[in-house]
Amino acid sequence: MRPSRRTAISVLLLASLTWASAPARAIEPAPGVTDLVKDIDQILGDARLTPARAGVVVRSATSGEELYTLDSGKILTPASNTKLVTSAAAIDTLGPDFRFTTSVLSTGRRAGSALAGNLYLKGTGDPTLLAADYDALAARVAEAGIKVVTGKLVADDTWFDSVRLGTDWAWDDEPYYYAAQISALTASPDTDYDAGSVIVSVAPGDAAGKPAKVSTTPETDYLKIVNHATTGTETDVLVERQHGTNTVVITGTVADGYDEWVAVHDPTGYVASLFRKALAKHGVRVLGPTVREATPEEAATVASRQSMPLSELLVPFMKLSNNMHAEILTKSIGRKVSGAGTWSAGLAAITSFARANGMPTLRLRDGSGLSRMDGLTPGGITNLLIALRSKPWFSTWYGSLPIAGQPDRMVGGTLRSRMRGTPAAGNVHAKTGSLTGVTSLSGYVTSADNEPLVFSVMLNQYLSGSPKDIEDKIAIRLAQFRRDTPVDGVTQLRQAPQDGPELECSWLKPVQC
Numbered sequence: 406m407r408p409s410r411r412t413a414i415s416v417l418l419l420a421s422l423t424w425a426s427a428p429a430r431a432i433e434p435a436p437g438v439t440d441l442v443k444d445i446d447q448i449l450g451d452a453r454l455t456p457a458r459a460g461v462v463v464r465s466a467t468s469g470e471e472l473y474t475l476d477s478g479k480i481l482t483p484a485s486n487t488k489l490v491t492s493a494a495a496i497d498t499l500g501p502d503f504r505f506t507t508s509v510l511s512t513g514r515r516a517g518s519a520l521a522g523n524l525y526l527k528g529t530g531d532p533t534l535l536a537a538d539y540d541a542l543a544a545r546v547a548e549a550g551i552k553v554v555t556g557k558l559v560a561d562d563t564w565f566d567s568v569r570l571g572t573d574w575a576w577d578d579e580p581y582y583y584a585a586q587i588s589a590l591t592a593s594p595d596t597d598y599d600a601g602s603v604i605v606s607v608a609p610g611d612a613a614g615k616p617a618k619v620s621t622t623p624e625t626d627y628l629k630i631v632n633h634a635t636t637g638t639e640t641d642v643l644v645e646r647q648h649g650t651n652t653v654v655i656t657g658t659v660a661d662g663y664d665e666w667v668a669v670h671d672p673t674g675y676v677a678s679l680f681r682k683a684l685a686k687h688g689v690r691v692l693g694p695t696v697r698e699a700t701p702e703e704a705a706t707v708a709s710r711q712s713m714p715l716s717e718l719l720v721p722f723m724k725l726s727n728n729m730h731a732e733i734l735t736k737s738i739g740r741k742v743s744g745a746g747t748w749s750a751g752l753a754a755i756t757s758f759a760r761a762n763g764m765p766t767l768r769l770r771d772g773s774g775l776s777r778m779d780g781l782t783p784g785g786i787t788n789l790l791i792a793l794r795s796k797p798w799f800s801t802w803y804g805s806l807p808i809a810g811q812p813d814r815m816v817g818g819t820l821r822s823r824m825r826g827t828p829a830a831g832n833v834h835a836k837t838g839s840l841t842g843v844t845s846l847s848g849y850v851t852s853a854d855n856e857p858l859v860f861s862v863m864l865n866q867y868l869s870g871s872p873k874d875i876e877d878k879i880a881i882r883l884a885q886f887r888r889d890t891p892v893d894g895v896t897q898l899r900q901a902p903q904d905g906p907e908l909e910c911s912w913l914k915p916v917q918c
Contacts, residue, residue: 438472440891441882445473448878457867460783463883466791466849466857472886477784480766481863484838485726486781486845487774489789490767492723492805494758495734496798498741501716505531505737507590509542510704511551518552524691524707525700526680527561528590530733530746531712532600535593536623536679538710543683545708557693558684560677561700564589565736565746569671571771572748573778580646584775585668587732589746590676594622594666598721600729601672603628605644607655607663610636617642617659627669627678628653636660646670673697716798719805724818726837728773735772748772763788774838783861786847790859806848809833809880824877828853828884835860835880839873842866846876852886 441463449459460481463473471477506529513522524546569586570579578584585601594604604622617634629652634642637658644665646653651670669675677695684691712718715734722730732748739750752769759767764785770776793799807818810830814821819837824830835848847861860883862876885892 435888437886437888437890437892441886442473444882444892445879448875448882449475451872451875453867453870453872454864454875457872458865460863461861461879462783462787463858463860463879464787464791466794466859469791472858474784477787478766478782480768480780480782481845481865482777482840482843483774483779483781483786483845483863484840484843485728485774486786486836486838486847486861486863487769487772487779488723488726488731489786489836489847490759490764490769490781491731491735491755491772492719493762493789493793493796493802494755495738496715496719496802497758497796498738498754499715499734501714501798501801503715503737505529505533505712506709507531507534507538507542508700508709509546509707510700511554511707512701512704513556515551518550520551520554521556522554523556523559523693524551524554524684525559525561525698525704526590526677527564527700528588528676529564529740530587530589530591530737531710532591532593532598532727532730532733533712533718534591534676534710535596536625536683539592539676539680540683540686542708542710543680543687543689546684547687547689549707551689551707554689554691555693556691558677558681558691558695559698559700560590560673560680560695561698562589562673563699564740568748571732571773571776573770573776576648578775579648580668582666582668583728585729586670586672587729587736588672588676589736591672591729591733592623592676592679596721597725598718598727598730599666600733601675602666602668603675605630605653605655605665605667607634607642607644607659607665609659609661612636613638617655619655623679625675625679627651627675628667630655634659716801719802720815723805723836724807724815726819728775731773732771759785759789762792774840777840777843781863783847783863786861786863787859790847790849790861803834803849806834806836809835823873824881827877827881829877829881832884833880838863842868844871844873844876846873846880850880850883852883852888853892854887856886856888858883858886 460476460479462477464471508527510525582599582602591600593600606620608618610616615636619632631654634655640660642657642659642663644655646667735751736746738754740746742754743750766782768780770778807820809820809824811817833850835846838845845863850858
């Protein structure tokens with residue numbers, strides 16, 4: 406069964422009546438447009454979409470002319486296409502030069518190398534902080550001549566509220582790094598900047614049947630490792646953090662090294678433990694306990710660190726579809742606009758930005774698209790994509806989009822294994838989106854006539870077999886599009902690669918695509 410009937414724009418435009426009441430004449434569409442509509446119809450006739458919902462819009466990026474549309478105004482689940490809106494709102498609201506600042510401050514009096522007061526670690530949500538960065542901050546405390554703190558070590562995460570998980574997020578995603586908790590004090594284990602997570606590595610032991618060897622990156626005792634894994638002839642390992650705890654249970658067998666990215670429970674406590682350990686390493690003793698409080702206004706700065714600018718952070722954020730970056734930026738937008746580092750404040754500002762830029766119909770429950778209650782329309786997405794082209798920061802934002810078929814992770818991103826060897830490779834700049842039963846692809850492509858186009862393909866509620874190849878076929882066909890010349894698109898499209906996982910490939914650690 407074919408999808409519901411779409412409207413092919415430009416098929417019938419009535420000519421104006423002359424003063425003599427000449428009969429109206431239908432303006433025939435260009436042959437290439439008619440051919441494009443026919444080919445996309447055929448692509449969408451795939452049997453996998455029979456029980457599914459599909460929304461597709463293709464427009465000229467310069468004139469706004471709709472070349473193809475199917476259910477352009479229907480609300481569909483966007484998955485990570487939500488990040489198109491969040492990232493654009495972030496760079497517009499915060500600015501390309503925005504940086505996160507993390508500070509170490511003190512109160513009380515100095516008596517030689519002793520601080521008779523508290524030492525504060527104050528965060529603003531920086532997702533790029535590694536354990537090494539907290540170590541560098543601790544070293545600067547020691548360099549400032551502080552050797553003993555008689556008061557407390559205070560972790561100040563009050564830049565954001567205390568709500569750690571997004572509305573509607575599935576409880577069984579909670580242990581996984583792509584659904585990590587959001588805090589103004591957080592840490593990443595790698596330069597993908599997977600904030601709020603730790604890498605748990607499982608390696609074979611000394612002999613078959615012996616316990617596996619387990620380590621973490623960074624090294625930390627904040628997680629309690631319960632190791633039941635053994636050395637075997639194949640690797641079949643389950644690394645699972647128990648819900649609501651930091652107990653990580655490891656079972657199965659391992660023959661080769663295996664890594665799992667695990668979200669920590671309570672990132673603030675985790676960061677405080679890293680920082681206290683780093684202080685001790687550099688000879689700074691804190692006599693009091695670790696607590697959580699807001700930093701007093703009169704506190705003096707001892708050391709601070711700024712992140713890379715947002716213009717650079719957009720690259721790992723968008724190329725690798727980093728959920729935590731999206732949520733941290735959402736709360737940062739809220740803090741900037743209304744003084745409240747909350748999801749509600751941030752989402753209100755993002756929604757206002759979206760509506761001002763061509764998206765009248767939308768529902769946002771988070772910044773990443775992890776919520777299945779998020780809703781966008783393919784028509785709204787293409788409106789936004791056109792509107793963004795006039796922004797002063799557009800080239801920076803555009804450069805953060807994944808590029809089809811480009812193998813470098815920080816160039817091709819989540820599209821690096823898709824559309825290779827086709828006219829779309831190196832051409833399509835687009836954002837992917839994936840949840841179980843949901844896939845989307847929206848962005849920019851230049852036609853064979855050198856005409857810039859925008860497109861949005863949103864597929865929901867398919868039952869089996871990832872239809873990402875359907876998205877790819879449409880994108881490839883758009884790269885072949887010529888207004889005045891039909892293209893033997895169907896023959897060429899059969900050659901398009903159809904591999905790739907159902908989830909965002911950046912979510913599969915280690916990276917498998």
